Structures are given as structure tokens and as C-alpha cells.
Amino acid sequence: MSNAAMRKTERARSPAPTVLPAHGATVAFIVERLREEILAGRLAPGSRLVEIDLTARFAVSRGPVREGLRRLSADGLIEHRPHRGAVVRRLTEREIRELFSIRIEMEALAARLAAAADAPDRRSRFIASIEPIYSDGARNPCDYLRENAAFHDAVMALADNHALRDLAARLQLPLIMAQVGDILTAPVLVTSVREHRMVAEAILKRDPTAASARMRAHLGRAAAVALEGRAARVPEEIWNGEPSPRARARRSRGSA
Amino acid sequence: MSNAAMRKTERARSPAPTVLPAHGATVAFIVERLREEILAGRLAPGSRLVEIDLTARFAVSRGPVREGLRRLSADGLIEHRPHRGAVVRRLTEREIRELFSIRIEMEALAARLAAAADAPDRRSRFIASIEPIYSDGARNPCDYLRENAAFHDAVMALADNHALRDLAARLQLPLIMAQVGDILTAPVLVTSVREHRMVAEAILKRDPTAASARMRAHLGRAAAVALEGRAARVPEEIWNGEPSPRARARRSRGSA
DNA sequence: GTAGAATGATTGTAGGACAATATCAGAGGC
């Protein structure tokens, strides 16, 4: 199937978005939709995001679309190439390694701050939000991802460093996760949950050193798993985005 | 003097920018100009950046102006308030503290990686770029800021973690520096330069632990100096941006 | 003097137009 045909179908299928964004929320609407699709893997790495197509898909004008793409680009979810358009970013192994090593430091800092935090209200909120990690039931990967995000965000919240929380949110961990998705086998999940509990324990005991060290260990292991799984999955290098954005011309000329 | 009058003067004075940006570089041009003015302090914290005024000042349309503002906003140099416009960001004491505590971790990581780095070519480039820190002459604050930026960037380069370098660049250290500017007294500079040398020594000796610890100490002290100086300078709180964006209405009605 | 309406400034969005550029298909030369 040609790109042209595919895109026309998409346009036809959703001439109006499910819900219209309120005034002043158009950009946010677009960003959220695209982000969700990218992280869910429905937009694979390398997929092209063409402004015209998006205007049709979301029934908005090019202005908000461009702004939305720029924001996704700033967040590192897509890549911009001048006059070529945006494509869903594919992280290289090196980038994953780099991002993990940064994230380790940030999360270790957060764990330390969290363990040292004194505010009783924040502590009780922390206890409430991490409650799911003490569940003994089996988890499917999707559940785990949610639980994992909630846990790390709870640590950030207790640490109470806004700038840190913002920065961590922009560190593409979700993107990494999306790109290594099927690594999350049952034993991996069990180990991760156990590590979460150990981190939590140190934080609750107000032991900054242990909290930081355990967080470091947890993420270090996660990084290893992610990189290993990825290596097994993709030969790397072979990847360079969609090959032919060109079938379109022929098609439209033919039908016009 | 009213805002209206001031802006009219500006518009008249620069109907065409000094150099016209090439096609495809308009946004970058605007971003660079504004960034430079903000960091140099010519645009004080709280200054309003009105799209219409900027289109006139740079002789471009609203599109690129909006894009530029978004980018500055993403970099944290300005703040956006819906339907109110952008203002040059003023960091609160809390934000400065938070940003420094993050930066400490990032730079400590960089120092550790740099000390552990093996590549001879990168090491020699590092040696070349930090050469200025061994100069014994007195420095003025401006020189020092340049030397400081170069030193920290050299460490990042040797560490060879692209993501880390990007992130560090977006950590508003320049903005912090711009907002604590006159703290840089002679003894402060001397101390800083000495600390740079100690960090460099550890890196050159390939001692990751010492490099990381010394970088931590250096930045910790820098943070203390910045916060202290700032507290002495500004009573805080009294600040909320320009008070009257409204003198304009009266004026234009009166003159029309 | 204060609640509420009017006013004006400013942004948010739409939509159309054209220029600049990257890429690709095919023609023509070796």
C-alpha cells in the first residue's frame, strides 16, 4: 500500500477529532495525542509526521501543528530535519546509555532528598502513592510501566525539587521504555518491584545514603536489561526512516 | 516615560534589523538576539516581550516570533502566561537552589566520566581548552564568566556524553549568572580559579572519585555565593513584573 | 466604595499564499 493511499484513508477516517479542543488548548491537545501515540508505539520510530497530514487529522491549522511538533522535538520525542519534516525519534544505543546514566544521577539525588525530607504531609502522601508496589499479584508489562512511573514520580514529589521533577519528566524514559517494550518478562518485573520496595524502605527509614545507593542499583540494572534486550532485538544501523515518501506524487498526479 | 512612547521609539529606530536572517534562519536569529539581550541583562527580569513589538523590532512576522518565544520558554529564559504574554523569567531563590543542586550532580557525573575517559585525542583537546585557567593574571568578572563556561564545557566534552552536555546547556546557569552578576568580587574569582585547577588536576590524574568530589565542592561553594549575594541584593517578593502594561491605551487613544 | 459592565491589549487560531530547499524520477552522456 502506498503512503498516499494510507494517508488519504486516515484523513477520511478522522476529518474531525473525537473531541474538539477548547480555545487555548489546541496545541496541548495535539501534543498529548501525538505523545500518547508515540509512547504507545502506534507511531513507530521513523514514522513521518507531515504538517499537512496532521492539520487534516486533527482539523486544526498549521500554526498549532507546528508548535506542537516543536514541543515534541524539544522533549526529544521527534526529530526535525529542515525541509524534510519530523520523524518519530529512534534512540540509538548510545543515547539510551547516556540518558540512563543521567537519569541515574537525577533519581539518586531525588532518593537522597526524599529520604532526608521532613514534611509529614508529603511523607504521608508518598506512602499513599507507593502503596501499589506492595501488592503481591502478578503484573503485566503495562501495569508495571504505570506502577513504575508512579513510584518514581512519588519519589520526586517527596524530594520536592520542582526543577528536578521537570527535568526528569523530560528525560525520555517513557520513550526508552516504549522502544524496549517487550523486555519486560515476568522475572524482570519481579526483580524491579522488589527493588522498588527496597528503595522505599530506605526512604521511609530516612536513610539518604542507602536510598540513593539502592536507587542507583535499581536503575543501573534497568539500564543493563534495556540495552541487552535492545541489542537482541534490532541489528541497529539498518534503520533510517521510511524509504519512500515519494509514492505520493505519482498517485496524486495519476488521479487528478 | 510611558511604555507606548518607548516602544514607538524602538520601532522607529530599528525598522530593519542590523543583518537580515537568511531564509530558514529567521527563528534562530530572533532566538539568538533575545537570548543575548536577556543574558547580558539588557532585558531585565520581568520585561515584557510582546509579539507585535518584536515583529516590528526584527521586521519579521508573528510566526517566527512566536516560535522563538516558545523556544526561549522551553529553555527557561522566559515565562509564558496565557493571554498575558511572555516576560523575562526571574528565578526565585528556590529555583536557583534547585537548579544548582541538579547541576552539581550533572557536573559531578561529567567530572567522573572525564577522569575515566581514555581517548587520547579528547584528553589533549581538553588540556588545550582549559589552558586559560592556569593564567595568573587578574580577571574581570566578564573574563571569568567566559573562562568558567569554557572550563565546564571542556569537562563535558571530555566526558563525551552528548545528552549530558545538552542538558547542562539548558540548565540556565547563564541566566543564574546574569541574575547574580555583581557577586563576582576579586577573592571569589581567585577561589573559583583555584578550584578549577584542582578539578582539572584530578581529571588529568585520572582519579574519578577526586574529580567528582572536587567538582561537587566547587559548585556547592558557587551556589552558596550566588544565593548569599542574591539575598543581599534583592528583598525578593516585591517583584512581579512591570506594573502597568496599560499606559499604552491612554496614550494611543490620546494621540489618535 | 464596591460590584459589574465596557474597553482595550494581547494572544490563540484559522487559512491562504509564496519562496526556499531537499529529495526523487527520469533523461542524457560516458
Place this chain on the structure above:
DNA sequence: GCCTCTGATATTGTCCTACAATCATTCTAC
């Protein structure tokens, strides 16, 4: 047959105009 050059095409970058929505101030009525 392979390579280079050229033109066609897709796509973005920029400009323009217009209008709706919203915020802050000012004015008005009580």
C-alpha cells in the same frame, strides 16, 4: 550498464490578514 544532471514534487519556512477568546484595567451605577 552506470553515472550525472536536470526538472518535478513534496514539504517546510515565512509572511499576511483576519477574527475569536481572554485578561487586565477602567469606567459606571448603585
